[in-house]
Amino acid sequence: MDNYQHxxxxxxxxxxxxxxxxxxxxxxITDEKNLKTELEKAKIKHSNEIPFVTKISEKLLRVI
Numbered sequence: 345m346d347n348y349q350h351x352x353x354x355x356x357x358x359x360x361x362x363x364x365x366x367x368x369x370x371x372x373i374t375d376e377k378n379l380k381t382e383l384e385k386a387k388i389k390h391s392n393e394i395p396f397v398t399k400i401s402e403k404l405l406r407v408i
Contacts (some may be wrong), residue, residue, distance in 0.1 A: 360401070361399075361400065362395070363375065363376060363379045363398070364396075364398070364400055365379075365383055365386050367387070368393045369403055370386070370390070377379075399401050406408065
């Protein structure tokens with residue numbers, strides 16, 4: 345299953361305004377302040393994967 349498919353299964357009811365990093369089947373929820381650090385750690389851990397990164401917004405929650 346690719347990173348986007350993992351993202352689609354994520355429960356988005358809680359982390360509004362946060363960022364989601366999905367890589368190697370792992371989902372990392374973080375705030376904007378820690379986004380760069382968490383992304384760098386994820387890239388090191390899953391060096392052969394391309395991360396899917398998106399902001400979880402209130403507008404997205406209304407559409408879904």
